[in-house]
Amino acid sequence: MRIESAPNPEIMTDASCELCISPGGEVLWDDGFARVALIGDADHPAYCRVILNAHRKEMTDLSEVERQRLMKTVFVVEHALRELLEPEKINLASFGNLVPHLHWHVIPRFADDPHYPNSVFGSRQRDGVRALPAEFVRSMRQRLSGLLEKKN
Numbered sequence: 664m665r666i667e668s669a670p671n672p673e674i675m676t677d678a679s680c681e682l683c684i685s686p687g688g689e690v691l692w693d694d695g696f697a698r699v700a701l702i703g704d705a706d707h708p709a710y711c712r713v714i715l716n717a718h719r720k721e722m723t724d725l726s727e728v729e730r731q732r733l734m735k736t737v738f739v740v741e742h743a744l745r746e747l748l749e750p751e752k753i754n755l756a757s758f759g760n761l762v763p764h765l766h767w768h769v770i771p772r773f774a775d776d777p778h779y780p781n782s783v784f785g786s787r788q789r790d791g792v793r794a795l796p797a798e799f800v801r802s803m804r805q806r807l808s809g810l811l812e813k814k815n
C-alpha cells in the first residue's frame with residue numbers, strides 16, 4: 664500500500680512535553696513525520712511506540728492523508744514485529760492522557776509474558792521475560808527501511 668506523500672504537519676512543539684523534548688526511546692526509524700522508538704520496557708522488551716513528530720493531541724487534529732501516513736507506520740511496525748517474533752497477539756493502543764502528544768503503542772504479546780492475558784498495564788501474572796532475538800534492533804531497522812518509503 665502506498666500513500667501519497669503529504670507535507671509534514673507544521674512542526675509544533677511544547678517545551679513541557681516529554682515526547683517533544685526527548686526521542687521517547689531508541690529510535691529505529693524517523694522520516695521527519697513520525698518516528699518508531701523501542702521504549703526499553705523491562706517486561707516487554709519489544710514494546711515499540713510510533714510517535715508523531717509534531718505536537719498534536721488527537722488523530723482528528725491530522726488531515727486524512729496524515730492519519731493514513733501515521734497508521735501506515737503503525738501497521739508496518741506491527742508487520743515487522745510479527746515477522747521477527749511471531750507473537751501470540753499484537754496490542755495496539757493510543758492513550759496520551761499523561762502525554763497528550765499523538766503516539767501509538769505497538770506491543771507484541773506472548774502467552775508467557777509477565778502480564779498475558781491481561782494488558783501490559785494489568786496485574787502481573789508471572790515472572791520471566793523472553794529475551795529478544797540477537798540482532799533484533801538491526802533486523803527491525805532493516806524491515807522498517809524496506810517497508811516504509813524514505814521521505815527527505
Ligand SMILES: [Zn+2]
Pocket residue numbers: 676677680681682683684717718719763764
Ligand atoms: Zn509534544
